Amino acid sequence: MAEEKLSKLTTIDSSKLFNIRVWEGIQYKFAKDLGIAIKVVSEDGKINTHESNFSDFFRVLTSTEPGRKLTEVDVSKIDREARFATLYAGCEYYIASTYFYGKKFFIFVGIKAKREDTQMLKSLAAAAGVQYDDLYDAYINLQTFPEEKLINIADLIVDLFNIVIELSVQEYITQMANREKEEEIQKMSALMEASIIINSTRNLEQLLRIIMQSAEKVMLAEASSIYLIDNERNELYFEMATGPKEEEVKQMRLKMGEGIAGWVAYTGESLLVPDASKDPRFARRVDEKTKFITRSVICVPLKVRNQTIGVVQVLNKISGGSFSKHEIKFLEALASQAAIAIENANLYEHLEERAEQLNKNLKEAMVNLSIEKKRVESTVQSMEDAVIAVDKDKKIVMINRVAERIFKSGAESYLGRQLETVIQMQEIILNFAMVLDQKNISKTEVKFQMGNKEHIFAAVFAPIIDEDNSAAGCVSVFRDITEIKELDKMKSEFLNMVSHELRTPLTPIQAYSELMLVRDVDTPKVKKYANIINKETQRLGSLIGDLLDLSRIESGKGLSLTLEPVDFNELLTVVHETFRSSSVKHKIILTLPEKSEIIMVDRNKIIQVMSNLLSNAVKYSPDGGEITIKCWFDEKNVNVSVRDQGLGVAPEDLERIFEKFYRVESEKVKKIGGTGIGLPIVKYILELHNGGVALKSELNKGSEFIFYIPKVKPQV
Amino acid sequence: MSERKKVVVADDEPFILAALQDTLSEAYSVHTASNGAEAIKVAQKVMPDLIILDVMMPEMDGLEACRNIKRDKLTSGIPVILLTAKGQITDIEKGFKSGADAYVVKPFSPARLIEKVEEIFEKVEMRKKIIEDKKKI
Numbered sequence: 001m002a003e004e005k006l007s008k009l010t011t012i013d014s015s016k017l018f019n020i021r022v023w024e025g026i027q028y029k030f031a032k033d034l035g036i037a038i039k040v041v042s043e044d045g046k047i048n049t050h051e052s053n054f055s056d057f058f059r060v061l062t063s064t065e066p067g068r069k070l071t072e073v074d075v076s077k078i079d080r081e082a083r084f085a086t087l088y089a090g091c092e093y094y095i096a097s098t099y100f101y102g103k104k105f106f107i108f109v110g111i112k113a114k115r116e117d118t119q120m121l122k123s124l125a126a127a128a129g130v131q132y133d134d135l136y137d138a139y140i141n142l143q144t145f146p147e148e149k150l151i152n153i154a155d156l157i158v159d160l161f162n163i164v165i166e167l168s169v170q171e172y173i174t175q176m177a178n179r180e181k182e183e184e185i186q187k188m189s190a191l192m193e194a195s196i197i198i199n200s201t202r203n204l205e206q207l208l209r210i211i212m213q214s215a216e217k218v219m220l221a222e223a224s225s226i227y228l229i230d231n232e233r234n235e236l237y238f239e240m241a242t243g244p245k246e247e248e249v250k251q252m253r254l255k256m257g258e259g260i261a262g263w264v265a266y267t268g269e270s271l272l273v274p275d276a277s278k279d280p281r282f283a284r285r286v287d288e289k290t291k292f293i294t295r296s297v298i299c300v301p302l303k304v305r306n307q308t309i310g311v312v313q314v315l316n317k318i319s320g321g322s323f324s325k326h327e328i329k330f331l332e333a334l335a336s337q338a339a340i341a342i343e344n345a346n347l348y349e350h351l352e353e354r355a356e357q358l359n360k361n362l363k364e365a366m367v368n369l370s371i372e373k374k375r376v377e378s379t380v381q382s383m384e385d386a387v388i389a390v391d392k393d394k395k396i397v398m399i400n401r402v403a404e405r406i407f408k409s410g411a412e413s414y415l416g417r418q419l420e421t422v423i424q425m426q427e428i429i430l431n432f433a434m435v436l437d438q439k440n441i442s443k444t445e446v447k448f449q450m451g452n453k454e455h456i457f458a459a460v461f462a463p464i465i466d467e468d469n470s471a472a473g474c475v476s477v478f479r480d481i482t483e484i485k486e487l488d489k490m491k492s493e494f495l496n497m498v499s500h501e502l503r504t505p506l507t508p509i510q511a512y513s514e515l516m517l518v519r520d521v522d523t524p525k526v527k528k529y530a531n532i533i534n535k536e537t538q539r540l541g542s543l544i545g546d547l548l549d550l551s552r553i554e555s556g557k558g559l560s561l562t563l564e565p566v567d568f569n570e571l572l573t574v575v576h577e578t579f580r581s582s583s584v585k586h587k588i589i590l591t592l593p594e595k596s597e598i599i600m601v602d603r604n605k606i607i608q609v610m611s612n613l614l615s616n617a618v619k620y621s622p623d624g625g626e627i628t629i630k631c632w633f634d635e636k637n638v639n640v641s642v643r644d645q646g647l648g649v650a651p652e653d654l655e656r657i658f659e660k661f662y663r664v665e666s667e668k669v670k671k672i673g674g675t676g677i678g679l680p681i682v683k684y685i686l687e688l689h690n691g692g693v694a695l696k697s698e699l700n701k702g703s704e705f706i707f708y709i710p711k712v713k714p715q716v
Numbered sequence: 717m718s719e720r721k722k723v724v725v726a727d728d729e730p731f732i733l734a735a736l737q738d739t740l741s742e743a744y745s746v747h748t749a750s751n752g753a754e755a756i757k758v759a760q761k762v763m764p765d766l767i768i769l770d771v772m773m774p775e776m777d778g779l780e781a782c783r784n785i786k787r788d789k790l791t792s793g794i795p796v797i798l799l800t801a802k803g804q805i806t807d808i809e810k811g812f813k814s815g816a817d818a819y820v821v822k823p824f825s826p827a828r829l830i831e832k833v834e835e836i837f838e839k840v841e842m843r844k845k846i847i848e849d850k851k852k853i
Contacts, residue, residue: 500772500800503822503823504729504732504822505731506822506823507729507731507732507735507822507823507824508729508731508732508734508735509823510823510824510825511732511735511736511738511739511823511824511825511826512735512738514825514826514827515735515738515739515826518826518827519742525738529738532731532734532735535731536731582730583730584730622728622751622774622775668774671772671773671774671775671777672728672772672774
């Protein structure tokens with residue numbers, strides 16, 4: 001420390017630190033109280049004390065500016081060997097001297113003698129611009145001292161001067177120490193500030209900026225920057241730069257080892273460069289690029305867990321000159337704070353990234369979940385089945401469109417409402433309650449009125465089981481099986497009817513054949529019996545034919561036509577003959593056009609059509625009456641009408657009458673046998689001929705089936 | 717032998733009706749009807765010993781006719797045989813519920829039908845005898 005102080009003192013100007021005010025105060029005391037004039041002049045002329053008021057003469061002489069100048073002493077003109085010197089106006093001074101830190105000080109003590117020369121005084125007064133008389137009077141009164149006395153006093157004065165100058169030095173040292181302390185405190189507080197900021201802010205850029213600014217402020221630097229190492233490219237990049245060329249600097253990258261920063265990054269050692277231009281490590285590239293002149297540099301590594309991650313550098317003292325060694329320590333301390341900040345920020349950023357990733361994952365999951373939910377919802381919504389889900393308190397948590405349509409009476413939503421307030425059917429409510437209670441799936445059929453029709457629903461109630469195995473709710477699906485039930489009923493009715501229709505012709509066949517076998521029957525009876533058996537066999541045959549046709553149509557094989565030229569009048573006459581005698585109650589009338597036409601049709605199939613229409617006409621007019629067959633030709637088609645006076649068909653059944661297995665739901669009709677396959681086959685056969693069939697009918701007013709077939713003439 | 721027993725037969729199918737008539741007319745006096753309502757009318761007129769009804773007939777079916785016959789005091793004592801193409805248990809049940817005494821499934825064998833008819837007549841005779849015996853006592 002002592003050495004340091006000393007070295008510091010050699011570098012400072014001792015003339016500057018000399019407390020001239022104190023010394024001049026002492027001089028004044030000597031002059032006023034003892035009449036002794038003292039003047040101190042340093043070897044280099046920097047110190048030149050004022051003799052001030054040691055006499056009236058001096059006061060008069062220096063009252064003007066030129067006069068004052070006349071009292072100045074030019075050290076170079078002083079004879080260094082002489083013991084006495086005449087400074088001005090013939091006044092003779094004793095020359096004492098002392099050294100201080102290698103510098104010589106002349107101490108003039110006087111006066112020993114004066115020269116009473118009026119001419120000299122006159123020209124002096126003229127040069128100074130003062131009254132000669134005043135000057136003369138003062139000069140006469142000038143007190144002189146004997147040489148011996150003067151030398152003794154001079155010894156004392158030199159001692160005093162040494163004391164003052166020593167005190168001045170001490171004072172300077174104290175001042176310096178104080179200033180260092182202050183700087184230390186300032187640095188410490190900057191560090192404190194940095195560490196407080198580091199712990200309180202997570203914004204790395206802001207943090208580093210504050211650190212760099214406090215470094216600049218404390219170190220009185222022009223600019224500063226932080227480089228980080230890009231390990232992948234083995235380069236340094238500017239993480240942060242302050243100072244006038246901030247923006248330009250930020251664009252630059254340095255190779256590892258390039259420049260002072262590169263060297264520090266490479267070696268991991270701090271570096272103080274007093275004059276960059278003289279340092280071989282200095283890279284001019286940055287300066288050239290940024291038009292910044294780097295003079296002195298302190299560069300320290302940024303270390304995180306002993307690994308250099310970058311460097312901090314501070315450039316150019318504002319006051320000029322170089323940075324000091326102990327400023328390295330400060331910057332290192334600051335750098336370690338910055339490193340902590342970077343690490344914290346990275347850590348935080350890492351955490352933030354993780355949090356963000358988690359958040360993203362969560363969002364994705366949420367999106368997926370909501371997609372899944374939407375998918376389920378839209379599936380549920382688009383289902384043809386009614387779906388209702390309730391929570392464990394039987395509050396409706398989901399209800400789809402179909403369910404709302406079935407159960408809804410008002411406009412308000414059912415969602416969130418208590419099940420009992422929505423559904424009145426006790427059976428359904430009980431099922432929900434039972435499933436919630438027993439956690440079993442329940443299946444049942446429920447019937448309820450929709451519009452004016454009773455619908456049958458297959459209902460499934462399933463519990464929603466929680467993770468802890470308790471019932472969180474219940475979901476129920478209602479499927480409208482009315483149509484399936486109807487089809488089922490139609491199917492079993494069809495089977496019944498088929499069985500009936502087959503047994504009906506079989507009954508006379510079996511009865512008569514057995515009668516002929518077991519009884520002695522006379523010839524007329526045999527004929528009658530055989531005729532009946534024959535007719536019923538035909539009937540059975542056509543019925544079986546219909547069934548086979550139907551099964552062919554059903555299986556997709558379809559029917560094939562065997563077209564042949566058919567005389568339509570002749571065909572209808574044959575059919576008429578066959579049916580005329582089949583019923584005693586009915587009168588079957590055939591009306592034919594005068595001139596018949598020969599058309600290409602499948603003869604047997606057209607007979608099948610006519611048989612079906614005629615047997616229907618007979619069957620569905622149980623009270624008998626006329627059945628008329630009418631045929632006419634137009635340009636394109638042959639048209640046939642079969643009309644009865646029977647039960648007729650209600651308007652709502654008109655369309656469905658050609659559907660297979662469809663039979664009109666009325667008591668009257670039900671008592672009449674029928675399979676519901678005749679008319680579909682009729683329609684099919686006619687369409688196969690590119691023709692068609694239509695029904696005109698009113699309930700209880702008979703029916704008229706009209707069909708047409710395009711006239712296809714046989715090729716000659 | 718007393719006079720021939722009277723049987724009313726009803727079926728909407730003319731050939732079945734004819735077959736029934738031809739089967740039974742050798743031994744019994746047969747009266748025909750083509751539906752349930754007609755059968756009741758004929759029965760009320762001739763007071764037959766037996767009525768044979770087809771189940772499926774227009775106007776009034778066999779079951780309904782049977783119920784009406786059994787409900788009517790005048791005709792309730794007349795045994796009824798139901799004749800149907802339907803062989804399902806539910807139909808047979810329905811038949812007996814309507815008060816029918818026997819059930820014959822179509823197609824029938826004339827011999828089986830006659831047996832069934834005679835069986836019923838025997839039962840009726842036995843019942844008559846029991847009643848008469850009781851009266852004597």
